[in-house]
Structure formats: C-alpha cells, structure tokens
Amino acid sequence: MGKELLFPDYIFESSWEVCNKVGGIYTVLSTRANTLQNAMKDRIIFIGPDCWSEKDNPYFTEDKSLFGEWAASAVEDGLTLKVGRWNIPGNPIAVLVDFTPFYKRKNEIYARLWEDFRVDSLHAYGDYDEASMFSYAAAKVVESFYKFYLDESKKVIYHGNEWMTGFGLLYIKRYMPEIATVFTTHATSIGRSIAGNNKPLYDYLFAYNGDQMAGELNMQSKHSIEKQTAKNVDCFTTVSDITANECRELLDEPVHFVLPNGFEDDFVPRGAEFTRKRKQARKRVLQMANALMGTDLGDDTLIVSTSGRYEFRNKGVDVYIEAMNRLLxxxxxxxxxxxxxxxxxxxxxxxxxxxxxIESGKKYDTPLEVPMITHWLHNMSHDSVLNMLKYLDMQNRADDNVKLIFLPCYLTGDDGILDMKYYDLVLGNDLCVYPSYYEPWGYTPLEAIAFKVPCITTDLAGFGLWVNTEAGHEGEIEDGVKVIHRTDYNYSEVADIIKNTIAEYSNFTPAKVKKCRDNAGKLSKKALWTNFIKYYYQAYDHALRQRDMRLEGRK
Structure with a gap:
C-alpha cells in the first residue's frame, strides 16, 4: 500500500490487570509497555482498578507531581484517582481509579447502555458489576483527561482489553467520538464457557449460535457486552487466528487484526547466572520431592511440569495426568x-x-502420607487433580519410574515449601507440557522456551499455531516445541503422543538435548515485542482512520 501509518499522540489503555497481577493479560501489557513507552515517552497511560484500598500496591508507585492539576480537578468530576507509575520495565504512567462510587448509579448506567447499544445487563452475576463499574470509571478518567489537556488536533486512542472494558469503550464511542477505540478480546467469554462446560467447541463452531449458547450457559450479559463492543469499536482485534475464528462464529464479527502476544526476555538470566540458577532450581525441587516421597532421585532425573490457571480440561491438566500414567x-x-x-x-x-x-537436611526412605501433594487443600476430597490421581491409583510408589507431584500454589516466592518464584523454578526443568484444549495464545510455553526449556503444546493454542507457521511444518521436539494436533475427540491419542515424546527425549544424547534447548531459545527470540509491535501499529492506524472519517462526517 505504501501509505504512511497514522500514529497516535496519546494512548490510554485499560485492563482489570493494570498494576493488578491476576492472569496472563498482566504479562501481555506489562511486557509490551516498555516498547510503547520507548516510542511514546509518557504519552501511553495505563488505567487500572484501585482495588488495594488502604494496602500498599506492590505493582504501583504513586507520584502526586504527575498531572497534579488535572488530578485535583478530576475530584470535581466525581473521580477518585491515584496517579503514578507501574513498577515494570519502562515505568509507564498509570492511573488507578476507585470505581466503587459508581455502584449507586449502576441501574441508570445499565439502562443507558441498553438504550444506546442494546447491551443486556439484566442477567448480570459474579464479576459483571465490578468489571462494568471499573470500565465505566476508566472511561470517565479518559474523558476528564482529554477535556483538561487535549483536543481534536491530537490523535488519541482508547484501547480496552477483554469484555471487562467494554462499557468504557462504548461510553467513549457514544460521548467522545474524537477518540479512536481499539478492543482486544484475549478469549471470547462464550467460547471459554463452551469449552469449560465439556462441550465440543471446534468441530461444531460453525453451527453454534453465540446468543443461544449464552442463554444456555447463563452467560447472556458478558456475551452481550462483548458482542456489542466488538461491533461498535473502530478496531476489533484478538490474539491469534484460532480466536479470530471464534470471534467470527460466536460474536458474529470478524476481527480487523490479529495481535499476537510478544514478550520481553529481560527476566531470563544470562551466562553463568543462568547455569547457577538452573542448578539451584533442580537441587531445590529434588530435595523437596525426596523429602515428600522418601526417594533418592538424583540430578539425572528428567524434571517435567505443567502450569497455568486451574482449568482442568481447558489447560489440558487431565490429559497431562493421563500421559504420566501411561508413561509409568x-x-x-x-x-x-x-x-x-x-x-x-x-x-x-x-x-x-x-x-x-526439608529443614532437617536428612535423607528419608519412607514417604509421607499423601505423597502427591506439597500443601494441604481446603477441598481435598473434591479436588479434580487428586481425584484423577486416586482414580488412576497413582500413589508415587517406591518402584514407580514416574512420580507426579501437585504443587497447588501461586509461585511468588513465599509458598512456604519451595519459596521460589515461578521463573526461578521453571528454568530447572528439562521439559514443559501444555496440552491445552482451549488456549487463545499461551504464554506458559513461550516463557518456557525463553529459558531454553523445550516444551510440548497443541495446535488448539494460538502459540502452537504460530510455532507451526514459523517452523513451516508441525513443530517437533527437536525444533524446541512439539506441537500436537488436538481435536474435540482425540484425547487418548494426545496422551500417547505426550508419553512417547517424553520417552523419546529421555533417550536423547547430551548433544541432541543441547541442540533442542538452543532451538527453543532461538524460537523465543522471534516472539519478542520488537517483532510483534508492528501489528499494534497497524491497528492504531486503522482506528485513527475510522476516527478521521467520523470527524469529517460531522463537518
């Protein structure tokens, strides 16, 4: 096309996970921020929920000198704000807004959105109210800032992530047409729900009616806000081709752009530090496992893991356990x-x-009771992992060549047993396995290969599809990532392929292992934000052109 891309003067980006680490979107935003901050120098402003009340937020540092006059005037607009910086590389500006005052106007806000956009909030439950009031408050922040500092001569974008920001995007669309809007859905709420309710998603995707399924699964309100936001923003985007297909079928709206999730590898140690940390991680997990099971596993043990949110089927935890059972x-x-x-x-x-x-430092030759778990759970008898282990009679017996341990914590360095952060732990692995059934992108395998840990994933993950495209064929473990073809119905085949891949890897020579690990590291470099940010620039350009056409039409 040859045309020069329009580039924003200001970007406001909102998410429930700004300065609030609860899931993968935190990783998307916090790693991309540095690239945008370098390009925009404090003209990228993140908006998140002020949900820490009086407690210190470890992800945020308030700075009252930033936009002080506006912050003071915003109080008169009924906004309670904290302005400061997000404690991540690049230290971008962040505004945290208290959304609770808007609850008292909730019904009025919902009624207005029904009138303007036919968003059905009648069936709201769970986190719908909380997300909607935050999203509304975030839009009011953007409106207030824009009116205080900016005008139509500035190219301004408001970018919302997930259905939880839909209210704000629609508010901006209705009341601030001078601002271009971008919406990114990282997973459709109805697609995730279909998959999580053990219904076949992919073979029947063409036949599902999103509205009908929302009614059946009691998801009407979340589906409604997501669908109307997708239809009404200037630029609708998602994170992978697989989710783009889902959007077209379930939201009846094709995306304008696919924005794959990159990352920064500044958390990966280099050289001697990498070797030291890897040894330390292996020593720590082997020490813990031996203490739990009364075993004497040495450093030649093949250490494998899966991780992520506790979505038993969607994340493939079930098929992972099945594969380990077969590996026995x-x-x-x-x-x-x-x-x-x-x-x-x-x-x-x-x-x-x-x-x-562990603290005694002694060696033991008898296992503790329940030698499959490191922490007691509140619901031991109703836990899906423990129930499957019980059903398969996987007890970590002395003569078992495969031992499986459930570490049921957020690994933030203070779990009370390993006391190591996830990134410090994962680099001790030999392999990682993420056999997802529903995975719009997949950060966990990307993080694994950044630490040169080869991994196994599926082509139902956006990341798996990307690997296949990069490799020019179905990814093999020698490439650094084994990509298994997964469907609605080939669970048993997937378990067998995982089992066979691990067995095959256990027989690799040290030279072959090194090549695998090097290939994993090289592949991860292709997913750095420096390579992926261009897709965002295309989306910004599209949104700004839509905005310009709208403003022309008003003249």
Whole structure:
C-alpha cells in the first residue's frame, strides 16, 4: 500500500490487570509497555482498578507531581484517582481509579447502555458489576483527561482489553467520538464457557449460535457486552487466528487484526547466572520431592511440569495426568521422571511434616502420607487433580519410574515449601507440557522456551499455531516445541503422543538435548515485542482512520 501509518499522540489503555497481577493479560501489557513507552515517552497511560484500598500496591508507585492539576480537578468530576507509575520495565504512567462510587448509579448506567447499544445487563452475576463499574470509571478518567489537556488536533486512542472494558469503550464511542477505540478480546467469554462446560467447541463452531449458547450457559450479559463492543469499536482485534475464528462464529464479527502476544526476555538470566540458577532450581525441587516421597532421585532425573490457571480440561491438566500414567508402563523410558502440576488450587496451608523434613537436611526412605501433594487443600476430597490421581491409583510408589507431584500454589516466592518464584523454578526443568484444549495464545510455553526449556503444546493454542507457521511444518521436539494436533475427540491419542515424546527425549544424547534447548531459545527470540509491535501499529492506524472519517462526517 505504501501509505504512511497514522500514529497516535496519546494512548490510554485499560485492563482489570493494570498494576493488578491476576492472569496472563498482566504479562501481555506489562511486557509490551516498555516498547510503547520507548516510542511514546509518557504519552501511553495505563488505567487500572484501585482495588488495594488502604494496602500498599506492590505493582504501583504513586507520584502526586504527575498531572497534579488535572488530578485535583478530576475530584470535581466525581473521580477518585491515584496517579503514578507501574513498577515494570519502562515505568509507564498509570492511573488507578476507585470505581466503587459508581455502584449507586449502576441501574441508570445499565439502562443507558441498553438504550444506546442494546447491551443486556439484566442477567448480570459474579464479576459483571465490578468489571462494568471499573470500565465505566476508566472511561470517565479518559474523558476528564482529554477535556483538561487535549483536543481534536491530537490523535488519541482508547484501547480496552477483554469484555471487562467494554462499557468504557462504548461510553467513549457514544460521548467522545474524537477518540479512536481499539478492543482486544484475549478469549471470547462464550467460547471459554463452551469449552469449560465439556462441550465440543471446534468441530461444531460453525453451527453454534453465540446468543443461544449464552442463554444456555447463563452467560447472556458478558456475551452481550462483548458482542456489542466488538461491533461498535473502530478496531476489533484478538490474539491469534484460532480466536479470530471464534470471534467470527460466536460474536458474529470478524476481527480487523490479529495481535499476537510478544514478550520481553529481560527476566531470563544470562551466562553463568543462568547455569547457577538452573542448578539451584533442580537441587531445590529434588530435595523437596525426596523429602515428600522418601526417594533418592538424583540430578539425572528428567524434571517435567505443567502450569497455568486451574482449568482442568481447558489447560489440558487431565490429559497431562493421563500421559504420566501411561508413561509409568513405558518400556523405552531410560530416565526416572519427576513431574509437577503447578496450578493454584484452594490452598489451606503448607505441609508442616514436609517442611520439617526439608529443614532437617536428612535423607528419608519412607514417604509421607499423601505423597502427591506439597500443601494441604481446603477441598481435598473434591479436588479434580487428586481425584484423577486416586482414580488412576497413582500413589508415587517406591518402584514407580514416574512420580507426579501437585504443587497447588501461586509461585511468588513465599509458598512456604519451595519459596521460589515461578521463573526461578521453571528454568530447572528439562521439559514443559501444555496440552491445552482451549488456549487463545499461551504464554506458559513461550516463557518456557525463553529459558531454553523445550516444551510440548497443541495446535488448539494460538502459540502452537504460530510455532507451526514459523517452523513451516508441525513443530517437533527437536525444533524446541512439539506441537500436537488436538481435536474435540482425540484425547487418548494426545496422551500417547505426550508419553512417547517424553520417552523419546529421555533417550536423547547430551548433544541432541543441547541442540533442542538452543532451538527453543532461538524460537523465543522471534516472539519478542520488537517483532510483534508492528501489528499494534497497524491497528492504531486503522482506528485513527475510522476516527478521521467520523470527524469529517460531522463537518
């Protein structure tokens, strides 16, 4: 086309996960921020919820010198704000808004949105009210800032992430047409719900009616705000081709652009530091496992893990356990395997008996009771992981060549047993396995290969599809990522392929392992934000051109 892209003078970007680490969107925004901050120098402003009340927010540092006059005037607009910086690389400006005052106007706000955009809030429950009031408050912040400092001569974008920002995007569309709007859905609420309710998503995608399924699964309100936002913004985007297909079928709206999730690798240690941390991680997990199970696993043990949110089927935790069960009887396995499930459950407390054993430094030849779990749970008898282990009779017996341990915590360095952060732990792995059934992108495998840990994933993950495109064929473990073809119905085949891949890897020579690890590291470099940010620039250009056409039409 050859035309020069329009570039914004200001970007306001909102998400429930700005300065609020609860999921993968935090990683998307916090790693991309540095690239945008370098390009825009404090003209990218993130808006998040002030949900820490009186407690210190570790992700945010308030700075009352930033936009002080506006912040003072915003109080008169009924806004309670904290302005400061997000404690991430680039230290971009962040505004945290208290959305609770808007609850008293909730019905009026919902009624207006029904009148303007036919958004159905009647069936709201769960986090719908909270998200909607935050989103409305975030839009009021943008409106207030714009009116205080800016005018139509400035190219301004408001970018919202997930259905939780839909209210604000529609408010801006209705009352601030001078601002261009971009909406990114990282996963459709109805698609996630179909998959999470054990319904076949992919074979029937063409036949599902999103509105009908929303009614059946009690998702009407979330689906309604997401669908209307997608239809009404200047630029509708998602994170992978697989989710773009979902948007077209379930929201009846094709996306304008796919914005793949990049990352920065500044959290990956280099050289001697990498080697030291890897040894430290392996030593720590082997020490813990031996104390729990009364074993004597050495450094030649093949350490494997899966991790992510506790979505038993969607994240493929079920098929991972099944694969480990089959691996127990695999004759070609040449090394002992220590496998972890690192997903946060309903944790009660760290096991005191395990902690005492670890701290004693002694060796034990008898297992503790329930030698499959590191922390006691509140719901031991209703936990999906423990129930499947019980059903399969996987007890981590002394002569089992595959041991599976459930580590049911957020690994933030203070779990009471390992006391190591996830990134410090994962680089000790030999392999990571993420056999997702529903995964719009997939940060966990991308993070794994950044640490040169080869991984196994599926082509139902956006990341898996991207790997296949980069490799020019279905990814193999030698490429650094094995991509398994997964469908609604090939669970057993997927479990077998995972089992076979791990057994095959256990027989690799040190030279072949090194090549695998190097290829994993090289592949991760292709997903850095420096390579992916161009897609965002195209989306900004599209949104600004739509805005210009709208403003021309008003003249």
């Amino acid at each position: 009887r695999e004759k070609s396995l040449s090394r002992k395997v220590l496998a972890f499930i690192e997903v946060p459950g309903w944790v009660g407390e760290p096991r005191r008996d395990l902690k005492e054993r």
